[in-house]
Amino acid sequence: MTGDELAGTELTVVAREQVAAEVVALSLARPDGGDLPGWSPGAHVDLALGPGLVRQYSLCGDPADRSVLRIAVQREPDGRGGSRWAHGRLTVGVTVRVHGPRNTFPLVAARRYLFVAGGIGITPIHPMVAAADAADADWRLAYGGRSRATMAFATPLRERYGDRVRLCPQDETGLLDLAGLLGRPGDGLVYCCGPESLVRAVEEHCADWPPGRLHVERFAPRGDTGEPETAIEVELALSGRTVTVPPGIPILRAVEEAGVPVLSSCREGTCGTCETPVLAGVPEHRDSLLTAQERAAGDTIMICVSRARTPRLVLEL
Template sequence: MTTHMTLPLQEESISTTDTIDLAVREVRPVAEDCIVMVLETADGAELPEWSPGAHIDLILGDDLVRQYSLCGDPADRSRWRIGILREPESRGGSEFLHDSVRAGATLTARGPRNHFPLQPSDHYLFVAGGIGITPILTMIHAAERQGASWRLLYGGRRRASMAFLDELDGFGDKIQVCPQDECGLLDLTSYLSTAPAGTAVYCCGPEPLIAATEEICATKALPLHVERFAPKQDADVGANEEFEVVCAESDITVTVPADSTILAEVRKVGIEVLSSCSEGTCGTCEADVLEGEPDHRDSVLTPQERASNESMMICVSRCVGKRLVLDL
């Protein structure tokens, strides 16, 4: 099964819907086409608390919002650290951050939020591919502090493209680094076959890696927790149909045509909803479901969360039937 289970979180000092002005204190390369950026509040105030697996939104323009996993020390409230890969087919975010942002610049952020929290466990197996190391990096530090047993399997195209290898080097044989040009594809079957009962598996990286890990963990009944950077392709998605959404808090009802989304239609009538990726991967637009059955099409909620129908991502998900009542 694939699950997300939440650690008890402390209260954050500000709402995750608020924006924060951040000063860029450091920008440096950590691998080919990958930089680390250290951010502090512009006024020197403490940053909101966060836990391993959390990410922030960087608001780079009116229609340019990107999510980056925090990969620093959660106990250090003075700064946040993020890793940024230059995407080969950048839609503008990573290219801008790589080419135009230097130490001394100011950025606007929102968050943090966490849809990939670290569940307490005595045993962990971590799997990271490429820039998927960023949330995993903080998790292995947390597991080490907890005294849990853990190992990491980390893959990438080649060693020079794999970030944070110097930081990982201190963990010795707990880390298995496997560049594809040296080792081929990750041997997930052998790696996961050694897991003792109750081991929690955490995976982040490209979709083929996540899909392969999901398949193996399903056969071995290992609890798996994943975070995706791109939407999961759902073969069960049917044709779009028109439906009605009652926005309970606003006392407004909208019709969602087959060629539109809940997010687009509620915004047309003046209901402001935070969103970011618009493809069901970041969790920003999550809305509580009061009545009706959602047609879940996101890549965030677990099967258990989907089955509960307590919330939905309104940028991509739709309705099973003709009517939903949402807490909007």
């Protein structure tokens, strides 16, 4: 993934556009007009919206345009406050601290793609579609939402790419026909982002597919794995300390309380900021980022949510 080139840089909102009901697109730039870090489709940035209020937003602009970073924020009345803060306060001229870009959802080169987006999940998919088209790949996009009015970028995508884009407003066509869309595994890749119900349904359909064919990104944690928790010991190899992590306490919190600083952001296993190398022991993964192959390898862990299948872990901290 990309590092944290911005590292808390103050960026200014230079444009704000209503792109759907309850969705605003924001363009962020350096106050001096200088170039911003490069990024690739699938990348996101972290916005520090207030004390203890850090949120991740996928970049949905043009990677070739180094003058701005564009994000889209959907207002969630029942959310945890980030979207309300962004909608209410991030007006043109306001500055905000930004970290990133980082990419935990990269577009792998392929000859054929199926993109599946639900709601605000279109944001990382939008630049992927443009990249696939520029590479002359064979691609299709199936984009679902509650209604046309709620589907950001739906009209420009359809106007630009025609029948390659299938718009499926639920109030007109019902839910996405995943069985018809996905069928059997071919030689292409599937990229999916959207509500947890959609991501889980796609994962279930593709459960028996060859590894590496399906790529997903979540905006919310997977949820409780149902695994019982016991106390574990975590050795911090670089710091020379060992901490005991009680049941119900994240490794990240225990490490921080031991006085070892760790870069973190979402604290729910969705952003990848706290990813830490595992030197010994077997992680019990609870994040929403690692692939099946990465989980099986067991050499990295998101310490904000994951625990251990062994009584002891040794981490490179």
